[in-house]
Amino acid sequence: MTRLTRTALAAAGLAVFLAVWEALPRLGLLNETLVPPPSAIPAAFLREVRSGAWLAAVLSSLSHYLTGLAVGAGLGVGLGILSGMFRLFEDVTAWIVRLLRPIPGLAWVPFAIIWFGVEPAAAVFIIAIGVFWIVFFATQGAIRGVDRDMIEVAQAFGFRSAFARLVKILLPAATPGILVGVRTALGQAWMAVVAAEIFGVYGVGQRMMQASSLLASDIVLVYMLTMAGLYGLIDAGFVALQNWLLRWRA
């Protein structure tokens, strides 16, 4: 099938989906407060933007998202490298990892609030934990999976220190695997953003909870679609970066 027909089919599918969604509340089959029709969304969106609430909520959420992602992915890559490179580090941490890893990220919410209060730092903390494990295991696996033959090349040219091995061989060779982990984390982190903000930290999640308590379901939808849009943008940006970083691959 050509690219064009596939795009056309995808567009048609979406159009049908929107039409059915529009029809159900209009025909009175569904309560309009519970399921607002898509045609109501642009107006709700404009209202939200004009009041300034939209931009403030989105900026706040984005700053939680990016900070949490940076902290969680940074720690995940750093500790993943240590654990992938040094048996000793891996052995010492083996049971700690087993103990902490199964704890769902959201189970940290109580501590986040106790330690940081209902503040941005609490949201960052929750997001960072959600991201950390994914990136940690991806990095550890990628580092450990580097072909020994490649490491031998570095040794053959005299690069024998652990640091040289890391910079010359391990990191570049492990980059594809690490990036896969980070990309998964990009989606995971949005989940954590909403969760963290639902507990009251200012941002998109909190704004949705406010709207829902007022039964302003169209506003809730505005933010749901906002998140879908932001995620799409960020993911597309990341894929572009990934393709550039991995341009050496066949």
Added chain:
Amino acid sequence: MTATVERGAAPVVGIRGLSLTYERGGSRTEVLRNLDLAVHPGEFVAIVGESGVGKSTLLRVIMNLASPSAGTVTIHAPPDDGRAGGGRPESALVFQDARLLPWRSVLDNVTFGLEWRGVSRAERRRRGEAMLALVGLSELAARWPHQLSGGQRQRVSLARALAVEPAVLLMDEPFSALDSFTREGLQDELLRIRAATGRTVLFVTHDIDEAVYLADRVVVLAGQPAGIAAEIRVDTAQPRRRADPVLSAFAHQLRLELSRRSSDL
């Protein structure tokens, strides 16, 4: 022309009483026993031997990628070669499978071994480009390794090894994975480069005709554990003709040595 081999001078590679035993999970395999070998400045020495006899192991020991159980390996670099960059190894290896680093461009692969303090970026680049020109791949400097043919990859690997100006160039069956047409082309290229640079070469192969065509001296590695079983000086000046009956005679002699050694076991 014939390469000048200084007999009197200290050998570039001096191997004395070398033994190596691999130990793995309680089982021990002695691969090399009491091996002596000297490679002199400017000499081209080929090592032939059956698969699994320990040829790669010997190169790994010379490269200090494996440590011997007994014996010594000394590499004697000419004192006046003015090489920049401390820590740089004195030998360089061309692997059987090229082993280019796929995330580096061709040029950056060639300059890999020059990334030492004291070698400036510009100097690295200049040297890398010179080496690429030497192996005839200047056009491909910006390509990625996956965009090269097998023969081109092996040339880049050769350029990478030559770039560090090693006292001895080690080659581990570098052409054995290539088709015979490419292989013969690269053999001639290697001879040309060797004549131009005067490098000392230690070349491992299981191809007797290749050994005889390239080397000044062919060493037979045989036995289990392996030692030097025979040695032949190929007293014919370069350039040689592949079809030269004199070479065939040397090859025949080597085949006899090899088969005698393997029937001894």
